[in-house]
Amino acid sequence: MSQPTSIGRRVVITGCGVVSSIGIGVREFTSALRAGRSNVRPISVFDTTGFAHDNGCEVADFEPARWIRTLDPGDLGRASRFSTAAARLAVEDSGLPLETLRAARTLVSVGSTDGEAHELDGLVARELSAGLAGLDPKLVRRTSAGRLATSIARELELTDVETGTIATACSAGNYAIGNSLDAIRCGDAEFALCGGADALCRKTFTSFYRLRSIAPDCCRPFDRNRMGILTGEGAGILLLESLDSALARGARIYAEVLGYGMSCDAHHPVAPHQAGIARCMELALADAGVKPAEIDLISAHGTGTKANDMTESAAIRDLFGPKPPRTVSMKSMLGHSMGAASALAAIGCSIALTEQFIPPTINHRDTDPDCPVDCVPNESVDADLDIVQNNGWAFGGNNAVVLLGRYERQPREEAVR
Structure with missing residues (x-):
């Protein structure tokens, strides 16, 4: 293993x-x-009249008042309700007393593609029907993308806190994790609440539909007959802290954040760039001090579009050789939750390391010869996992990769001496 x-x-x-x-x-x-499991259904949170197909991956049975207790959920946009509830869940899951979090220097970093575009959909509809004079001030206040992060700080009543919403589209969750890793590594923060959040909105659905990238039925990454993405929504928020802090309070550790890589190849507005993706993976491996042969599993960006899956598969084989690690796409189950995608996948990777299993790529029938990876089709498998790579790509070549490892008491560079 090389030195990080x-x-x-x-x-x-x-x-x-x-x-x-x-x-x-x-x-x-x-x-x-x-x-x-998947929960594909016709989209109900905006009007899909006029579209030939309208399946999506909505968050169902969400009761924000169960987790948002300080703020009025009605004052928050849909994406902010997701991020704030997920942050409360992360803190409760960590066993960290709120009093300890409130007394510590904390970073809140949330990635997003659309911010509160779902609320903007409503704002435009109101303006068209009622004119500016008829707009609801509460609705206007809900449209700020910055509230995806600031609402977390306000809900948890954090005072020594820095907040930021990162707008690097579909890789933004990984950007937020990398940002938080650096802050804790160098002592700028004691804790970080980081990840991504997005809500289904008409603007993004329409954009992908016009690109002919929306699948009519389901998302089937790496399959010969894949037809595109399904838009999804939700939030994934992780609580990060130093190892010393976690050990001192006897916390359960899901995974160690070993390193990350970011790149912006700016090759094309929407098409992925093979060399840019490979470079980003190389940067993540170098930052973590990990060799390609040590990766046990890749959580792919894996959107189910022809271009993404083929390009990502080729870049993986460029770096890992003709027999790369098993490479799965959780978007086959979750849909593409935009800025939340790589954050939810990072949580999936953390769970996989803790529980020692590999989530499947569902809806798979016939692997595309241009995507020659073992995508663990349709059924999860038990596996001995030590290091997992989480990929995130975005329009404009905004790429981010995070490496997670099963926690070991010895630093990895000492363990191999």
């Missing part, structure tokens, strides 16, 4: 908060990943 390029405190994940179409909370989410 970043020097600082070891950072671990001790809490996971999940709001997703396949479950709310870690227990439901884990059960769904093991079972290969």
Whole structure:
């Protein structure tokens, strides 16, 4: 194992908060990943009149008042309700007393593709029907993308806190995790609540539909007959802290955050770039001090589009050789939850390391010869996992990869001496 390029405190994940179409909370989410469950249904949160097909992955049975107790959920947009509830769930899952979190220097970093575009859909509809004079001020206040992060700080009553919403589209969750890793490594923060959140909105659905990238039925990544994405929604928020902090309070450790890589190849507005993706994976491996042969599982971006799956598969084989690690797509179950996608996948990877299993790529029938990876079709499998790679790509070549490892008491560079 090579020496990691970043020097600082070891950072671990001790809490996971999940709001997703396949479950709310870690227990439901884990059960769904093991079972290969999906919850595809016709979209109901905006008007889909005029579209030939309208399946999506909505969050169902979400009762924000169960987890949002300080703020009025009605004052928050749909995406902010997701992020705030997921943050509360992450803190509760971590066993960290709120009083301890409130007394510590904390970073809140949330990635998003659309911010509160779901609320903007409503704002436009109101303006068209009632004019500016008829707009509801509460609705206007809900449209700020910054509230995805600031609402978490306000809900948890954090005072020594820095907040930020990261707008790097579909890789934004990984960007937020990398940002938080750096803050804790170098001592700028004691704790971080980080991840991603997005809500289904007409604007993004229409954009992908016009690109002919919306599947009519289900998402089937790496399959010969794949037809595109299904738009999804939700939030994944992780609680990060230093290893010393976690050990001192006897916390359960899901995984160690070993390193990350980011790149922006700016090759094309929407098409993925093979060399840019490979470079991002290389940067993550170098930051973590991990060799390609040590990766046991890749959580792919895996959107189910022709271009993404083929390009990502080729980049993986460029770096890992003709027999790469098993490579799965959780979007086959979750749909594409945009800015929440890589954050929810990071939680899925953490659970996989803890529970020692690999979530499946569902809806799989026939592997595309242009995507020659073992995608663990349709059924989860038990596996001995030590290091997992979580990929996230976005329009404009905004790429981010996070590496997670099963917690070991010895630092990895010492364990191999």
